[in-house]
Amino acid sequence: MxxxxxxxxxxxxxxxxxxxxxxxxxxxxxxxxxxxxxxxxxxxxxxxxxxxxxxxxxxxxxxxxxxxxxxxxxxxxxxxxxxxxxxxxxxxxxxxxxxxxxxxxxxxxxxxxxxVLQVGFNRRFVPDWAAARRLIDDGTLGTPRLLRSVTRDPGGFDPARVAPDTIFNETLIHDFDTLSFLNPGARAVEVFAVADALVEPSWRDRGLLDTAVVTVRFDNGAVGVAEACFEAAYGYDVRGEVFGAKGMATMGDGRVDGMVFSGSSGRVAATARSDQELLAGAYVEELAVFADVVRGLDPVPVGGQDARAALGIALAAAQSVRLGRPVQLGEVGA
Known part of the structure; x- marks a missing residue:
């Protein structure tokens, strides 16, 4: 190919x-x-x-x-x-x-x-997240009630490359897709977001927000929370949680692997410094699956309608910040 x-x-x-x-x-x-x-x-x-x-x-x-x-x-x-x-x-x-x-x-x-169109929502291909989805699909976890998704970047963002809604459209959009992925069949109906420039306060006047928390209400009653920040002093941090009627699954802890060294200075774990370090396997797997989809071996795992659902939440979150109130998904314009 x-x-x-x-x-x-x-x-x-x-x-x-x-x-x-x-x-x-x-x-x-x-x-x-x-x-x-x-x-x-x-x-x-x-x-x-x-x-x-x-x-x-x-x-x-x-x-x-x-x-x-x-x-x-x-x-x-x-x-x-x-x-x-x-x-x-x-x-x-x-x-x-x-x-x-x-x-x-x-x-x-x-x-x-x-x-074929496949969209690069990589978290679906991380083993932790895929395992959590299987627990939902087979009924082990029960109906999702509360969901959480976190993205914290290690810093070093160039303000010249950050647009006013970047934190929603290009960072939190992964988390919005994660919330939908872990609440299959449900549709987001209302979004409320708060955001500010806390890493670089001087960006605030230009609308360049770097820290945000978004609450998403779904039509099945479940509530999701997504949060992001452009700077985490300890490295790249991606985590998730889904609490259901029968139990809870948690995903990710920012470690490159499961090894923890205990020595005279305490316990030390190797934490990832970038998405490509922490999510390397997922980035490869999504392209490998894409190749199989093109060959006709697999269905598209994450397509255009998934992208539309995540974008709708992202646009509603940005609008919520501007208006200072919750926004219904139906309010979001083109």
Whole structure:
């Protein structure tokens, strides 16, 4: 399977390595990036046969079977539409788009072309989270009542790369998808969010919020809480919890592995310093599953409607902060 990668940044680099070395039967055919020399450098590093500054080149290439989109979020919808119209299977990093109108347009193109679309909500592929979902699916945990999802980044954000709603659209959107994933079949109906610039108070006047807590009420009565902060002094921290009628499951503790060293200075565990360190296996697994989906071996595990559900919550959360009150999902515009 020949796959083209669009975007050679931090996430694109990890995906390029996975496509080249970690997923059998897949070849990195081309790299696309508009920055001068960026695609060529990555293509050379990973043995891709072509490098382009314009994605139209890979869409026009009949030997390319699929594309992996790791470009900035504002370009996702247009790239999905173009890829679908070219008949390419699509793996797109989250979010699928930044507005519901753009996402619906992209999903319409996917449906019309009848191509595969998988969205990069990686937490579904982490063993802890997948195991918790199995407990829900087989009835062991019972009907979910309270859910919690946490994302704390290790810091170092460049304010030039942070938009006013980044914390909702690109960070907490993972947590919003997690809440839905752990409450299957339920639909979010109301969102209330509070957020501020606590890591970098000087960002506040520009609307660049770095810390947020969001409460999500679902139509089955369950209540979820998602929280995020752009800086955790101890490293990258992703955790989850689902409390149900028959029990509770907790996921994640920020450790790279289960080893704890006990010595004269106390107990020390190795904590992750980045998402690619903590979630490396999930990033590889989601692309491996995508390859199997394209081959027709598996159904799409996380698709356009999942992306739409998460984006709807993200947009409602941002609107809730601006209005200072709870927001019904039906209030969220395109």
């Amino acid at each position: 020949r796959v083209a990668l669009i975007g050679s940044g931090r996430m694109g680099s990890f995906h390029a390595e996975s496509l080249t070395y970690r997923i059998p039967g897949v070849q990195l055919a081309a790299v696309v990036d508009p920055a001068p020399g960026a695609a060529s450098r990555m293509a050379t590093a990973f043995g891709a046969s072509a490098a382009y500054t314009d994605p139209a080149a890979v869409f026009a290439d009949p030997t390319v079977d699929a594309v992996v989109i790791a470009a900035p979020a504002r370009f996702h919808a247009e790239l999905i539409v173009a890829a679908a119209q070219a008949g390419k299977a699509v793996f797109c990093e989250k979010p699928g788009a930044l507005t519901l109108a753009d996402l619906d347009r992209a999903l319409g193109a996917v449906a019309e072309a009848q191509v």
